[in-house]
Amino acid sequence: MVKEKLVQQAYEVAKERYAAIGVDTDQVLDLLQKQQISLHCWQTDDVVGFERNEALSGGIQTTGNYPGRARNIDEVRQDIEFVKTLLGGKHRLNLHEIYGDFGGKFVDRDQVEVRHFQSWIDWAKANDMKLDFNSTSFSHPKSGDLTLSNPDKGIRDFWIEHTKRCRHIADAMGKAQNDPCIMNIWVHDGSKDMPVQRKKYREILAASLDEIMTEKLDGVKNCFEAKLFGIGLESYTVGSHDFYTAYCATRKQMFTLDTGHYEPTENVSDFVSTLLMYVPELMLHVSRPVRWDSDHVTIMNDQTLDLFKELVRADALDRAHVGLDYFDASINRIGAYIIGSRATQKCILQALLEPKAKLREYEDKGQYFERLALMEEAKSMPFAAVFDYFNLKNGVPVGEDFISCIQQYEKKVTSKR
Ligand code: RNT
Ligand code: ZN
Numbered sequence: 454m455v456k457e458k459l460v461q462q463a464y465e466v467a468k469e470r471y472a473a474i475g476v477d478t479d480q481v482l483d484l485l486q487k488q489q490i491s492l493h494c495w496q497t498d499d500v501v502g503f504e505r506n507e508a509l510s511g512g513i514q515t516t517g518n519y520p521g522r523a524r525n526i527d528e529v530r531q532d533i534e535f536v537k538t539l540l541g542g543k544h545r546l547n548l549h550e551i552y553g554d555f556g557g558k559f560v561d562r563d564q565v566e567v568r569h570f571q572s573w574i575d576w577a578k579a580n581d582m583k584l585d586f587n588s589t590s591f592s593h594p595k596s597g598d599l600t601l602s603n604p605d606k607g608i609r610d611f612w613i614e615h616t617k618r619c620r621h622i623a624d625a626m627g628k629a630q631n632d633p634c635i636m637n638i639w640v641h642d643g644s645k646d647m648p649v650q651r652k653k654y655r656e657i658l659a660a661s662l663d664e665i666m667t668e669k670l671d672g673v674k675n676c677f678e679a680k681l682f683g684i685g686l687e688s689y690t691v692g693s694h695d696f697y698t699a700y701c702a703t704r705k706q707m708f709t710l711d712t713g714h715y716e717p718t719e720n721v722s723d724f725v726s727t728l729l730m731y732v733p734e735l736m737l738h739v740s741r742p743v744r745w746d747s748d749h750v751t752i753m754n755d756q757t758l759d760l761f762k763e764l765v766r767a768d769a770l771d772r773a774h775v776g777l778d779y780f781d782a783s784i785n786r787i788g789a790y791i792i793g794s795r796a797t798q799k800c801i802l803q804a805l806l807e808p809k810a811k812l813r814e815y816e817d818k819g820q821y822f823e824r825l826a827l828m829e830e831a832k833s834m835p836f837a838a839v840f841d842y843f844n845l846k847n848g849v850p851v852g853e854d855f856i857s858c859i860q861q862y863e864k865k866v867t868s869k870r
Contacts, residue, residue: 460851464842467835474808474831478839481805484770485843488801491545491585491635491776494552496790497523497532499782502551502589504560511591511641512683513748517783521867526554528870530576535862536790537580539855541798541847546582547637547776548573550589550619562593562615567625574629584626585635585776586673588619601665602642602658602691609661612640616665620673627672635736635774637709638662639678643686654691659700666704676736676774677701678709681716681746694724702731711738711778712756713746722759729769738778739797748779751793753800761804766812775801787867788859795855802843803836 468478499515499522501507509515523529533546553560553569560569577584590600590612597603600612620636627634642658666675679697680690694714701708708728712721728735739757741749751757764770775797781789808831815824844851850858 456851457845460838460841460845463835463838467838467842470835471806471839474827474834475811476806476808478806481802482839482843482846484805485798485802486542486847488770488775488798489543489545489583490540490794490797491547491774492533492536492790492794493547493777493779494529494533495549496777496780496786496793497529498786500549500592500780502549502592503553503555504551505592507592509592510596512643512686513591513641513746514684515748515780515782517781519782519784519786521786521863521870522782523786524870526552526572531866532787532790533582534580535866536787536794537582539791539849539858540794541844541849544582544794545585545776546577547585547587549587550615550622551592562589562595563611563618565615565618565622567622570622570626574626577626577630583630583632583634585637585774586619586623586626587637587639588616590615590640596641598644598686599642599654599691600640601661602640602654604653604657609657613661613664616661617668620665620668620670620675624670624672627674633672633674635676635707635776636673637676637678637736637776638665639680639709640692641680641683641686642691643683644689645685645687647688651689655696658691658696662700663704666706674707674734676707676709676734678711678714678736678738680711680714683746698728698731701728705733707734707736707774708732709736709738711740711746712760713738713740713742713748713778715742717742717744720759721756722763725760725763725769726767729767729772733772735769735773737773737775739775739793740777740779748781750779750781750784750789751777751796753796753803757796757800758803761800762807765804765807766809770801770804785859785863785867787862788856791855791859798843799836799840802840803832806834806836806839807831 554572603609623634623636679694
């Protein structure tokens with residue numbers, strides 16, 4: 454009770470402080486309330502899925518063996534249902550094809566059907582969540598180094614068939630939820646050492662993608678994820694940033710920007726404004742690279758803040774779909790979920806609380822000292838009071854209170870797995 458009162462009082466003070474710099478916190482809270490985050494199902498089980506129960510391939514890797522990994526579809530659902538109770542707002546669930554409900558049978562990737570996801574569609578409806586989807590070209594005997602860009606027609610056709618089927622599944626999800634399902638296409642295709650026919654594989658990839666996209670399906674919106682390199686695929690990535698920027702621009706498709714897929718010294722936010730000029734929408738994979746695309750848990754760091762600030766400054770937050778993409782197996786996986794989702798919300802909130810109008814005015818007048826000064830001041834404005842109030846209003850734990858909730862869940866559920 455005491456805490457509630459303090460949170461309310463702090464919010465009232467914060468509201469006045471923000472009003473003084475031209476920011477309406479109630480309006481911002483409405484925007485944050487509507488901002489959905491697509492929760493990546495793969496944080497629950499280290500990207501293993503239910504197909505063959507094997508560790509990852511395809512140049513990505515989880516490290517750590519903290520106990521409590523979700524081992525089956527019921528445990529994944531149980532974890533997501535719990536995660537939902539700790540987050541303010543309404544969120545989506547992002548599934549990979551390997552998380553299908555295969556009923557204990559082996560279903561190869563070129564055989565997957567909508568019916569393998571019917572129980573997810575029903576579950577999502579019952580839990581008031583919308584679904585997003587991903588084709589899965591890694592962790593399979595035919596994954597190798599090249600999938601959709603493979604010169605071997607047999608292998609290429611296998612993956613084309615898989616991805617087409619995934620579009621049908623996503624379409625069914627979108628239609629069932631009356632809102633397009635965002636389907637991401639990421640293939641790890643690349644090479645450990647220097648290929649001499651770089652153009653050839655890129656041409657094949659573009660042709661495969663064009664073929665996959667021929668059928669018009671209203672329930673699905675596709676997005677294409679670019680990458681710098683994968684483990685064991687360091688010298689060449691077929692679907693590089695320039696490849697997908699050009700592909701998405703010419704095909705008018707959504708581009709997936711994963712914050713782990715850039716050089717450590719690059720600031721991802723710098724790519725946003727250019728992409729927004731030439732592609733219709735962005736899908737974000739909010740992650741945290743540490744020295745490489747390590748997929749550490751997202752935190753409220755400068756990179757993530759800058760990304761959302763850039764989107765808000767460009768009036769384009771509504772053109773971005775926010776998703777998470779990290780997989781940390783070294784700490785409590787549910788804790789990792791909440792830390793990353795809440796950090797993302799905090800970054801979005803801070804971006805929305807920036808005194809945008811005033812900053813633009815200073816810039817237009819060439820008042821650069823004033824612009825920098827206000828930017829700096831905005832950083833230490835009481836945004837946390839607004840975030841606490843958001844959580845209070847949503848009836849979810851405020852501040853560090855979520856730690857004990859996760860400890861209880863661990864005691865009762867995950868430690869028994
Ligand atoms: C890999 C990509 C991709 C995957 C997920 C599991 O580097 O970021 O998005 O992490 O599809
Ligand atoms: Zn990603």
